[in-house]
Amino acid sequence: MHRIVEIEDRVLETPSTVTWRFPYAEPCAPGQFVMVWIPGDDELPMSLSYTDGPSKGVTIKAMGSTTRHVQSIPAGTRIGIRGPYGNRFDLTPRRILVVGGGSGTAVLAPGAERALRSGAQVTCALGATTELELLFAKRLTAAGARVEVSTDDGTAGTPGFVTAVVERLLAEGSFDAVWTCGPEVMMRKVAELARSRGIVGYGSVERHMKCALGMCDACSLGPYHVCVDGPVFRTETLLSLEEFGRTKRDPSGRRVPL
Amino acid sequence: MPDLSVELAGIPLRNPLLLASGIWGESGQSLIGAWDAGAGGVVTKSIGSRPRPGYPNPTVEEFDSWGMLNAMGLPNPGIAEYPREIRAAREHGVLVIGSIFGGSAEEFARLAREMATTGVIAIELNLSCPHAEGFGTEIGSDPKDVEEVIRAAVREVKVPVIAKITPNAADPAELAVAAERAGAKGISAINTVRGLAIDTTLARPVLAHGIGGLSGPAIKSVGLAAVWQIYRRVRIPIVGIGGISSGKDVLEYVMAGARAVEIGTAVAREGVRVFGRIAQELDRALSERGTDRLVSLVGAAHRGFEMPTADFLP
Numbered sequence: 001m002h003r004i005v006e007i008e009d010r011v012l013e014t015p016s017t018v019t020w021r022f023p024y025a026e027p028c029a030p031g032q033f034v035m036v037w038i039p040g041d042d043e044l045p046m047s048l049s050y051t052d053g054p055s056k057g058v059t060i061k062a063m064g065s066t067t068r069h070v071q072s073i074p075a076g077t078r079i080g081i082r083g084p085y086g087n088r089f090d091l092t093p094r095r096i097l098v099v100g101g102g103s104g105t106a107v108l109a110p111g112a113e114r115a116l117r118s119g120a121q122v123t124c125a126l127g128a129t130t131e132l133e134l135l136f137a138k139r140l141t142a143a144g145a146r147v148e149v150s151t152d153d154g155t156a157g158t159p160g161f162v163t164a165v166v167e168r169l170l171a172e173g174s175f176d177a178v179w180t181c182g183p184e185v186m187m188r189k190v191a192e193l194a195r196s197r198g199i200v201g202y203g204s205v206e207r208h209m210k211c212a213l214g215m216c217d218a219c220s221l222g223p224y225h226v227c228v229d230g231p232v233f234r235t236e237t238l239l240s241l242e243e244f245g246r247t248k249r250d251p252s253g254r255r256v257p258l
Numbered sequence: 259m260p261d262l263s264v265e266l267a268g269i270p271l272r273n274p275l276l277l278a279s280g281i282w283g284e285s286g287q288s289l290i291g292a293w294d295a296g297a298g299g300v301v302t303k304s305i306g307s308r309p310r311p312g313y314p315n316p317t318v319e320e321f322d323s324w325g326m327l328n329a330m331g332l333p334n335p336g337i338a339e340y341p342r343e344i345r346a347a348r349e350h351g352v353l354v355i356g357s358i359f360g361g362s363a364e365e366f367a368r369l370a371r372e373m374a375t376t377g378v379i380a381i382e383l384n385l386s387c388p389h390a391e392g393f394g395t396e397i398g399s400d401p402k403d404v405e406e407v408i409r410a411a412v413r414e415v416k417v418p419v420i421a422k423i424t425p426n427a428a429d430p431a432e433l434a435v436a437a438e439r440a441g442a443k444g445i446s447a448i449n450t451v452r453g454l455a456i457d458t459t460l461a462r463p464v465l466a467h468g469i470g471g472l473s474g475p476a477i478k479s480v481g482l483a484a485v486w487q488i489y490r491r492v493r494i495p496i497v498g499i500g501g502i503s504s505g506k507d508v509l510e511y512v513m514a515g516a517r518a519v520e521i522g523t524a525v526a527r528e529g530v531r532v533f534g535r536i537a538q539e540l541d542r543a544l545s546e547r548g549t550d551r552l553v554s555l556v557g558a559a560h561r562g563f564e565m566p567t568a569d570f571l572p
Contacts, residue, residue, distance in 0.1 A: 043315030
């Protein structure tokens with residue numbers, strides 16, 4: 001059952017990313033998502049970028065026409081929320097490497113914060129196209145994480161892909177777990193790097209979603225349903241799936257290239 | 259151990275529990291998942307002539323524990339694309355019933371012909387989607403239309419044709435009679451019950467499509483009544499659908515006249531584990547009754563039943 005809430009705060013995080021904060025008392029865990037209904041428009045699955053306290057949050061990247069329009073919605077607008085749905089990140093590892101590509105960092109930030117609060121060491125490798133698009137680097141630094149960045153255009157941090165930074169960090173230090181979210185080609189590379197070091201990896205994946213209840217099969221990924229078996233999967237599991245990093249299903253259920 | 263196997267339109271099934279159409283049916287691997295979890299067979303998503311994205315979200319509203327409203331809008335990859343999913347399931351040994359929907363007798367006939375080439379054990383005609391303009395209930399509410407569609411499909415294929423009929427008609431049993439007359443080898447009853455949810459804060463329907471179809475425990479007695487009435491009018495086997503989530507629910511449907519059942523909404527709450535659990539419960543219920551074979555109970559509630567009259571007093 002959905003609940004109508006008012007967007008109490010709208011924050012422009014980067015030129016292409018917006019956060020909405022809204023009152024939602026339901027307990028939520030890092031990794032979980034909610035279905036966000038914009039009345040008269042659409043209902044979209046969104047991973048929570050803020051999971052703690054009475055006010056939750058989602059961070060939306062402008063991708064297609066729908067998300068671009070959604071981003072222009074002002075504070076005070078009423079939206080519907082149902083959930084939270086899906087599984088969560090395992091917060092028990094004590095030395096975590098967090099790898100976020102673009103807006104994928106939104107999914108990882110609340111778990112990193114919780115882990116840091118419980119005394120874990122968190123190192124973040126954040127990638128973006130350009131400096132202005134780096135998401136939550138300040139937030140994670142303030143929370144106590146060691147943050148390394150990379151940009152495709154070299155405007156901040158290491159020039160090039162974030163996976164080069166990951167490779168270096170894995171060689172320099174020891175980690176008990178790697179968390180990742182971002183473009184699937186990047187996640188695949190990160191998963192392979194974690195595997196080569198024998199470190200357990202977790203990745204949050206995105207698929208087209210309709211019911212979010214494990215019923216309609218729209219978000220099927222191999223034998224799994226992202227809405228109930230995910231969105232967080234062991235990266236070993238992801239690497240075993242022929243579709244991961246290659247195809248997704250469109251709203252009709254056809255397999256299309258990612 | 260009681261025997262749960264049944265024969266449906268000449269097809270032997272290891273148990274009567276089928277995955278309902280529209281649930282988990284988009285990918286072959288999901289069909290395999292339901293089969294491996296213990297389903298006696300699976301029914302595919304309803305497949306049409308062309309890829310169809312369905313309605314925009316929200317497509318689903320869940321009510322506490324009593325039901326669910328959906329208007330997916332028959333999303334499906336189309337008959338050209340979908341057979342690869344069926345083949346994947348068939349290679350794994352899954353018994354697949356192919357569901358199709360169309361807007362005319364000709365379209366149903368063409369889809370039935372193509373579906374029959376994929377190795378399905380039967381074809382279920384969706385004559386009953388309550389929320390798709392031009393399809394489903396709109397051509398499944400009139401016995402004459404039902405008869406024409408079934409006749410056209412039956413002519414094209416050798417596998418049994420099963421008619422899935424709507425509860426949203428004055429007399430569902432009349433539709434079943436028409437389907438039997440036209441050559442259907444089975445009746446599936448019921449599809450979802452037409453329903454609506456309103457958000458009172460916004461004063462607007464919750465689902466993007468407005469009208470949807472209600473499923474889950476709330477509609478069990480509606481389905482039971484349809485099966486009961488159909489059983490009294492036709493000789494072909496009936497697949498009972500609507501609100502089944504326990505072994506006792508299955509037993510009720512069987513006693514009302516169903517030979518098999520389809521399970522849908524319960525999968526949303528529990529996943530496909532539901533098949534194993536229900537089979538176990540059914541097993542226990544039969545053992546407790548001292549019943550050896552489930553089939554011996556098909557229609558049991560009709561035996562010796564006479565409707566009392568309630569005339570005015572003289």
